[in-house]
Amino acid sequence: MRTDELIDRLAGHLAPVSRGAAGRILAAGVGGGSAVSFVLMAAWLGIRPDLAQAVSTGAYWMKFLYTLGFAAAGLGSVSRLARPGGRPNWAVELLPAALVAALAAAQWISAPPFQHHHLLMGASHLVCPWRIVALSLPVFAGTVWSLRRLAPTRLLLTGAAAGLFAGAAGAWIYAFHCDESSAVFVAVWYTLGIALAGVLGALLGRRLLRW
Amino acid sequence: MDLAETRLKALMLASLDGDAKAYRALLAALAPHLRAYFARRLAQAADAEDLVQETLIAIHSRRASYDATLPFTAWLHAIARYKLIDHFRRGRLRRTLPLEDAGSVMAEESHEASAAAHDVERLLATLPENRRSLIRQVKIEGLSTAEAAARTGQSESAVKVGIHRGLKKLAALIREKP
Known part of the structure; x- marks a missing residue:
């Protein structure tokens, strides 16, 4: 086909696009994926029975705000990378992890040495990162669904950012089940789960996001 | 901000609101610009024209990804650059054979490949034009x-159904005559 014919044809198929369209596409994928992941957590692991008491502790809100802050920063990077030429904001992306690492270091230094093993390992360090990765998968699928309707041009970075965001959202959802309360535990094992989801996203990015 | 950015951005914003006249003017203004961009970077003129068309289709189908608070020309160049890199990547996938094997393979392949291409063309010729x-x-x-779908002006599902039925017909033809 000749290029001027193509232009005629495209102009004949123009439908108006509202200014918030990209945001709505992203919200649909991210919201849908997160809802599936939350239902998965509740059915598979169950919400912690002592949630009502836990919300009055600082440890609960440390976990809640760390993972939510990481997810919010990650979603910011994803929404910038979803557009042609968009770049991630790594400084903002890594800020929550840096804050929780500082908190963990303070907790480690101020605790007597006999508590160190428990602070680090808790009771669930063997399952925690893998459950976070598992709960991140529906969120990742929803995010990829959205990104395939938008136009990322840095596929590897976009895959990594989508993986980190999904990992953080999965960790936030996992925290409704998990009753660990040490900052050291969260800084190590939660962050490991989120990082694994990021690596998975980077590996899949180029294959899943090409257009 | 330069003149082109101001003018093209105004056309793009009108296009997003559904103004087909502005949209046609926008695409017509972009085509020569893209042609020059790709021609400078590619050896084959035919490849450049293919990429112009692919980029115009991408602008059309991905127009929701334009953020009106950012420069239009930056968005446009990111798409054109992506299509160019994608083109090189596809080309590399086609040429992954080590050079020393090329001679022997080409001798066999040129015969087999042309016979296969001939068979494909013959089978395709039995299908309806669309x-x-x-x-x-x-x-x-x-x-x-x-x-x-964008190039032929059909819906995506019509394209999928058309391809599916066409391939089914081809498969049946191949089974019929060994």
Whole structure:
């Protein structure tokens, strides 16, 4: 086909696009994926029975705000990378992890040495990162669904950012089940789960996001 | 901000609101610009024209990804650059054979490949025009269904159904005559 014919044809198929369209596409994928992941957590692991008491502790809100802050920063990077030429904001992306690492270091230094093993390992360090990765998968699928309707041009970075965001959202959802309360535990094992989801996203990015 | 940015951005914003006249003017203004961009970077003029068309289709099908608070020309160049890199990447996938093997393979392959290409063309010729061109665009040229839909002015599901039926017919033909 000749290029001027193509232009005629495209102009004949123009439908108006509202200014918030990209945001709505992203919200649909991210919201849908997160809802599936939350239902998965509740059915598979169950919400912690002592949630009502836990919300009055600082440890609960440390976990809640760390993972939510990481997810919010990650979603910011994803929404910038979803557009042609968009770049991630790594400084903002890594800020929550840096804050929780500082908190963990303070907790480690101020605790007597006999508590160190428990602070680090808790009771669930063997399952925690893998459950976070598992709960991140529906969120990742929803995010990829959205990104395939938008136009990322840095596929590897976009895959990594989508993986980190999904990992953080999965960790936030996992925290409704998990009753660990040490900052050291969260800084190590939660962050490991989120990082694994990021690596998975980077590996899949180029294959899943090409257009 | 330069003149081109101001003018093109105004056309793009009108296009997003559904103004087909502004949209036609925008695409017509972009085509020569893209042609020059790709021609400078590619050896084959035919490849450049293909990329111009692919980029115009991408602008069309991905127009929701334009953020009105950012410069239009930056968005445009990121898409053109992405399509150019994608073109090189596809080319590299086709040429992954080590050079020392090329001589022997080419001797056999040129005969087999031309015979295979001849068979494909002969089978394709039995299909109705619409299905033949859809299969050629999606399965041979490597366009996505969305791009083929935009290029032929059909819905995406119509493209998928057309290709599916066409391939089924081809498979039946191959089974009939060994």
